[in-house]
Amino acid sequence: MILNLKKVFKIFFLPLLLMLSTSCILSQEKKETEYVKEFLVIVEHSDSNKIKLQCKEGCAWKNLTFSLSEDSKTQLIDEYGMTDIQSVNSKKSKDLSNFLFTIKKIDNTYKLKGVEGTAWTDLTFSILPNRKQAVNKLGMTEY
Numbered sequence: 663m664i665l666n667l668k669k670v671f672k673i674f675f676l677p678l679l680l681m682l683s684t685s686c687i688l689s690q691e692k693k694e695t696e697y698v699k700e701f702l703v704i705v706e707h708s709d710s711n712k713i714k715l716q717c718k719e720g721c722a723w724k725n726l727t728f729s730l731s732e733d734s735k736t737q738l739i740d741e742y743g744m745t746d747i748q749s750v751n752s753k754k755s756k757d758l759s760n761f762l763f764t765i766k767k768i769d770n771t772y773k774l775k776g777v778e779g780t781a782w783t784d785l786t787f788s789i790l791p792n793r794k795q796a797v798n799k800l801g802m803t804e805y
Contacts, residue, residue, distance in 0.1 A: 701741065701759035701779075703797050704805060705772055707789040713767050715739065718796075718805065720759030736764035736775070761799065 701720030708714045708727075715726040723743040730737055738745045741758040754760050761779030765772060774785040774797065782801045789795050796805035 699757075699759040701761050701798060702803075702805060703739075705765075705789065705795045705797060707770065707791055707793050711767065713737070713765060713772075715765075720761070722755075722758055730767060736766040736773075738762060738764055738777075740778075759799070 699720045702718040703721070704716040704718060706714035706716065711729045711731055713726075713728055713730060717723055717725075721741050721743075726739070726743055728737065728744060738747065738750070740750060740762045741755075741760060745762075750762060759779060762777040763780060764775045764777065767773075770788045770790070772785075772787055772789065772795070774782075776782045776784070780799050780801075785797065785801060787795055787802060794805075796803045
């Protein structure tokens with residue numbers, strides 16, 4: 663009788679236990695990634711010291727245009743737009759991406775540093791006239 667119970671356990675209960683534990687793990691992974699929102703920011707070529715950004719996804723803002731002189735500090739950008747270290751919004755929205763990066767332009771070269779919500783730490787690229795470069799949480803991308 664004990665031998666039969668071991669067989670029944672191996673045949674029915676062990677696979678059932680394995681299936682239930684796998685299901686719990688997968689549902690936990692889904693919950694963790696449900697609230698991770700993508701962002702897509704387009705950096706546009708501009709003349710002089712201007713920086714033009716357009717957010718296509720994950721932001722509360724659509725367009726930003728600002729000037730930075732070559733000797734100025736970098737500008738912090740988050741899901742709410744231009745910010746500074748004292749004003750970084752601690753309130754997070756499930757409808758927006760959660761990112762923070764700095765941007766600086768020298769001639770036609772853009773330097774970005776990922777602070778939060780990016781897989782990248784540094785991005786440097788040039789943009790030719792009448793061109794754009796897309797950036798998301800993984801780095802430079804196409805749009």
